[in-house]
Amino acid sequence: MSPILQGLITIVLGVGGCVAYFYASNLVLDKVIFPPKGANPGRNINRANMVRPWLFLLPAILALGIYLAYPVVGSFWRSLFNRDGSQFIGLGNYEKLAGDGTFRQAVFNNFLWVLFVPALATFFGLMAAQLTDRLKWGNLAKSLIFMPMAISFVGASLIWKFVYANNPTIGLINAVRDYFHLIPVDPLQIPFWNNFFLMVILIWIQTGFAMVILSGALRGIPEETVEAAVLDGANSFQLFFKIKVPQIMPTIVVVWTTITILVLKVFDIVYATTGGNFGTQILPSYMMQYMFRDDGRATAVAFVIMIIVLPVMIWNIIQARKELR
Amino acid sequence: MAAIAGQKSRLTWAVNISVVIMVVAWLIPTVGLLVSSFRTTDQISQSGWWDAAFPVEKAFRDRIPGDGETQVDGKYVLTGDLLTNGQNAADLKSGTVIKAFGTSGIKPDKYKAGEVADLGDGGTLVVNKDGSYTATSATSFEGSGPRVYFVADMPPAFTLSNYKEVLFSDGMGQAFINTLTVTIPATIIPILVAAFAAYALAWMEFPGRGLLIAAVVGLLVVPLQLALVPLLRLHQEVGIGQSFLGIWLAHTGFGLPLAIYLLRNYMVGLPRDIIEGAKVDGATDFQIFMKIVLPLSFPALASFAIFQFLWVWNDLLVAKVFLPANDGSKVMTVKIADDLLGSRGGDWGILAAAAFVSIAVPLLVFFSMQRYLVRGLLAGSVKGG
Known part of the structure; x- marks a missing residue:
């Protein structure tokens, strides 16, 4: 069967199946299991309403469980085994990583990426948001x-x-x-600095993201605070750095962390430019090197990435819970 | 007052100029790629894309065709047009201007176009700007004209040949269809699943709701890298293996946290009166969801659909792992990264065309639906954090 036809069928089955599942399960719940009649209609309605949320959630929970929650455990478990998964070697893969110079280089480079990419992308995004704000052709x-x-x-x-x-x-x-009569160089082969030339690519992509969100936040600043500052004689720079930036600090932090997480996941750029050569390896691309060849080591690298992301994840959850209250 | 007004306008100028600089800096790389994709490899290696709109100077060697000589005033004469009759006719397009010519390779630009060159033994040669030439000789050419060297300004030329080659002989056409095949189901399927869950998390009271929302927020940042090895194994064990079905399921799972999160944030903001009113009127949750909440959530659904579309279309990692590695099922990102960058690494025109084929659809979606994208970004990042 051609993949296109297969795709169409999947769409129909997926969407139709979803609707059918929700409709049928609600129907069964209301008509068969807890019908609002018979001995205790009131109790039945209450029970049905207790079960219903879980009907709505079930497909999502299943998918999230299988595709995101289980792999966290599964990857960790797999990382305790050797190359082909036949032998339990405890933390052997992690020991191997610690002893590998390329891994240490990847950690160092990743550290550089995390340090510079979010900072510069947020900075340029903030500049772009502020400068285009009052411009006629700003949009x-x-x-x-x-x-x-x-x-x-x-x-x-x-x-x-x-x-x-x-x-x-x-x-x-x-x-x-x-033009200045200098000999040509390959920027991607200059040791150490080539990392920065690669970072430029991600900064170039992410500046727009930072700009859009920060520009939304800048628009949300109450006019009175700005007007008061103007009346007190603040100049444009003071207005921006002392009045506006502090007020959008929470948004800046969100942008910063979002880009940080992204930096830890993107392997494409290094993969497609240098392939990790010339000392540009980072953790995600280092992992791909071992994917399909040594799953034990690949999952160990993935778990290292997970551990680095963990603090951000916990912080995000705390923030979300604060907002719910 | 005047001084302040002067400062103001100077500041406006500074702002305008800095934004222009920034926009140009952000745009130049893409423009370079676009221009390069319409140039032949020959042109790319001769001049930078920034010179593409200007003529390129190029030197040629030719031999004037010896047949068809005529006799005028006792001299043997050959006439014709170098642009159409010469050996280089295939490379020379109309509009080419000959600047100079010569009779030896040491000085190919010895004579300006239109000047008379001395061929020795009373022979002469004139080559004009438009390529027409007249060669004369006291004796017969005997079927072999004199050698001529010339320098010509080639007019700027653009070609679609890179696109033709990339699409039809390099397999990008198939890859384009594969990308489309992966993207559309992977965009549509998560939406409904997520919408139902988001409704439950936004408008239904049940124990454990807060915990579930926290879990979704947590799963938002789980690195995909973790999922690859265990899921591929799982797929292989249940018989899906590396296939389109596998990648649809994977993208559905990976897209769900964002989808639920975005949609829940949006649905929570819907007016309470409408939903409670419907409940009072005896509507079931299923009816409220299908008839009220889903249509009202259209902007959020659109935002997510665009996100997911761009993300799946541009993805390399998931496609590399969950799709078979054979040529027939490669998506465009894999095709470019694994095939073209390796086998046609120096073929800049081809690479540029391939890249543009792969980014054309996202750019189209981006520019036509930017409003929804921005709205989704704002809802996803600012409200929730």
Whole structure:
């Protein structure tokens, strides 16, 4: 069967199945299990209403359980076994990781990414949000800065491969160098600094995200605070850094952490540009190197990423619970 | 007052200029790719894409065709047009301007176009700007014209050949269809599942609700990397293996936390009166959901659909793991990252065209539905945190 036909059938089955499940299960609950008649109609209605939320939630809980919750445990369990899963080796995979120079390099590089990408993307996003705010063509400018968000990491990597190309008639950087009669260099092969050239790609993508959210937050600042500051003689810079930024600090933190999490997951950029060579390995791309070859080690790396993400996850949950109350 | 007004306008200028600089900086890489995708590999290696709108100077070697000589005033004469009759006719397009020519390879630009070159033994050669030439000789050419070198300004030219090649011989066409096949079910299926759950979490009272919401928020940030190995094994054990069905299920599962979270945040904000009123009138939860909440939540549904669409379309990781590695089921991101970057690494025109084929649809979706995307981002990140 062709995949397209298969896809169509899946859509029909998926959507139809969903509707049918919800409709039928509600019907069975109300008509068969707890009908609002017979000996205790009142008790039956109450019972039906206690069960109903779980009917609504069941498919989602199943999918979340199988596809996201179980893998956390499953991955950890798998990481305690050797390459082909035949032998329990305890923390052996983690010991191997600790002894591997490339892994340590990946951790260090990832640390650089986490340090610089969220900071710079948020900074540029904030600048773009503030500067375009009062501009007549601000919305157009925002749209254009936001655009890279729609481009895949692979596409973005390719776009920047052009910019970084060694050949001065292709790469902009080397064209500029050529203009000043400098010999062409390959930015992606300069030790240490090549990491930053790769980070530029993700910053380029994420600035738009930061800008959109921060611009929403800036618009939400009460006018009175700004007006009061203006009356007190604050200049534009004071207005921005002392009045506006403190008020949107919670949003800045949200943007920052969201990008941080993303940084820890993106393997595409390194994979499509340097393939982890020239000292640019990061944890997600390091994991992909072992995927399909040594699942034990791959899951161990994945679990390391999970541990790094954990504090953010807990913080997010605490924030969400605060808001619920 | 005047001084302040002056400062104001200077500041406005500064703001305008900085935004222009930023927009240009953000746009240039993509523009470069777009321009390059319409140029042949030849052109790309001769001049930067920023020069694509200007003519390129190129040197040629040719031999004037020797047949068809005529006799004028006792001299043997060959006439014709280098742009159409010469050996380089295939490369020379109309609009090419010849700047200079010569009779030896050492100085191919010895004579300006239109000047008379001396061929020795009383022979002459004139090549004009438009490519027409006249060669004369005291003796017969005997079927072999003189050698000529010339420098020409090639007009800027754009071609669709990269796209043709990428789509039809490099397999991007098939990959495009595969991407579409993966994306559409993976976008549609999670929506209903999530909407029902979101409704329960927003409008139904039951013990454990807070805990479930917290769990959803927690699952939002679980790194996908964790899911790969155990799920692939699970798929293999139940017989799904690496297949389209497998990737649909995987994307459905991975997209659910965001979907539930976005939709719940939106549904909570719906007016309480409407829902309670319907309950009083005897509507069941199922009816309230289908007839009131779902239609009212359209903006949130659209936001999520766009997110999921862009995310699945652009995904490389999940496709690499959950789809078979054979050529027939590769999606575009895998095709570019694994095939084209390796086998056609130096073929910039082809790479650019491939990249553009893969980002064209997301860009279209992005620009036509930006409103929903922005709204979704704001609902997802600011309210909930």
